[in-house]
Amino acid sequence: MSESWNNRTKLVHGGTRRSQYNEVSEAIFLTQGFVYDSAEQAEARFIETAPDEFIYARYGNPTVAMFEERIALLEGAEDAFATASGMAAVSGALTSLLKAGDHVVSAKALFGSCLYILENILTRYGVEVTFVDGTDLEQWRAAMRPDTKAVFFESMSNPTLEVIDITAVSAIAHEVGATVVVDNVFSTPVFSKAIEQGADVVVYSATKHIDGQGRVLGGVVLGTMDFIRGTLEPYMKHTGGSLSPFNAWMLLKGLETIDLRVKAQADTALQIATALQGHDALERTIYPGLADHAQNALVQSQLGGRGGTVLSLDLKGGKEAAFRFLNALTIPVISNNLGDAKSIATHPATTTHQRLSDELKAELGITAGLVRFSVGLEDSDDLIADLKQALAAAQG
Numbered sequence: 001m002s003e004s005w006n007n008r009t010k011l012v013h014g015g016t017r018r019s020q021y022n023e024v025s026e027a028i029f030l031t032q033g034f035v036y037d038s039a040e041q042a043e044a045r046f047i048e049t050a051p052d053e054f055i056y057a058r059y060g061n062p063t064v065a066m067f068e069e070r071i072a073l074l075e076g077a078e079d080a081f082a083t084a085s086g087m088a089a090v091s092g093a094l095t096s097l098l099k100a101g102d103h104v105v106s107a108k109a110l111f112g113s114c115l116y117i118l119e120n121i122l123t124r125y126g127v128e129v130t131f132v133d134g135t136d137l138e139q140w141r142a143a144m145r146p147d148t149k150a151v152f153f154e155s156m157s158n159p160t161l162e163v164i165d166i167t168a169v170s171a172i173a174h175e176v177g178a179t180v181v182v183d184n185v186f187s188t189p190v191f192s193k194a195i196e197q198g199a200d201v202v203v204y205s206a207t208k209h210i211d212g213q214g215r216v217l218g219g220v221v222l223g224t225m226d227f228i229r230g231t232l233e234p235y236m237k238h239t240g241g242s243l244s245p246f247n248a249w250m251l252l253k254g255l256e257t258i259d260l261r262v263k264a265q266a267d268t269a270l271q272i273a274t275a276l277q278g279h280d281a282l283e284r285t286i287y288p289g290l291a292d293h294a295q296n297a298l299v300q301s302q303l304g305g306r307g308g309t310v311l312s313l314d315l316k317g318g319k320e321a322a323f324r325f326l327n328a329l330t331i332p333v334i335s336n337n338l339g340d341a342k343s344i345a346t347h348p349a350t351t352t353h354q355r356l357s358d359e360l361k362a363e364l365g366i367t368a369g370l371v372r373f374s375v376g377l378e379d380s381d382d383l384i385a386d387l388k389q390a391l392a393a394a395q396g
């Protein structure tokens with residue numbers, strides 16, 4: 001029944017479990033463990049745990065299970081496992097799947113910590129990684145080998161907002177039997193249906209749009225029941241990256257409003273990008289929803305024409321201009337989260353992407369003048385006026 005609901009209904013009612021008190025709002029089960037009626041019941045539960053039975057919060061918890069079921073319904077995935085953060089989701093998905101001697105192909109435009117896992121951690125355990133330009137299908141094709149076990153990419157890259165073709169890359173990966181793991185944060189589970197488009201495993205940092213109000217860390221891995229319960233769960237429950245029940249409750253509440261929030265944020269993002277395009281102070285306005293974006297055709301087919309909630313502004317005048325711009329903003333805050341109700345401006349070259357070599361920064365288009373702008377829920381006219389006065393200040 002709930003599978004046939006539309007998103008907004010799934011997001012409000014999906015996965016709800018009620019206790020004997022029949023509470024309206026989902027309960028927070030802040031408990032580390034569960035009591036058994038008898039020694040026999042305890043023994044039986046350790047042999048086989050049914051979906052509504054629990055043993056220990058590292059393995060599962062009713063509030064966490066509600067979150068997993070609701071997000072799986074939204075994504076159209078068979079199953080989900082909630083994690084302590086987005087990075088616990090990325091590292092869990094990859095590490096549970098890979099072993100020494102395996103080969104991975106990954107896009108090179110990655111969130112800093114994702115790059116660290118692929119470049120520094122997996123390689124230390126004998127996994128070989130080939131990095132490609134994610135927008136170039138020829139490079140994906142050329143990098144595949146018979147021993148390629150997994151493919152990894154962010155479907156919309158951070159901070160330059162390149163869009164990667166999930167269907168085409170998945171088809172290339174599946175020819176050699178590789179598992180496709182997609183970090184879908186920037187695309188959001190509302191605009192993108194990565195599993196339908198060919199991905200095997202989808203990961204989210206729930207810290208971003210799913211919470212949407214900058215309160216808690218969380219993450220989730222989605223995929224087939226076989227992958228989630230057979231491959232990922234044994235790894236996660238024994239290594240400890242499980243989500244706290246309190247955070248799961250915050251994220252359940254976040255899911256209730258995510259559809260409304262991200263659509264409003266994407267509408268405002270498009271209005272801002274349109275208003276600022278061609279501004280004198282700007283080298284470039286990057287927004288996937290603009291018709292001049294290099295992958296705009298893919299935005300139409302893969303994201304229903306929605307460009308997401310983040311835009312990037314490349315200012316003329318390098319770091320000095322970017323800093324004058326950031327310091328002149330009065331509504332957005334200078335920080336490094338995204339998907340928040342509050343608009344957030346970030347200077348990637350000196351913060352989130354500081355660790356990258358100058359060559360890689362140049363290759364990825366992370367210039368000294370680049371500012372990433374995560375659009376919040378404020379009034380669009382107020383934001384546009386504030387951005388324009390800050391751009392004037394940046395021109396000095």
Ligand SMILES: *Cc1c(COP(=O)(O)O)cnc(C)c1O
Nearest residue numbers: 085086087111183185205207218
């Ligand atoms: C934020 C982010 C992560 C990491 O999520 P955390 O919740 O901070 O651990 C991973 N991938 C992308 C694309 C992100 O934006």
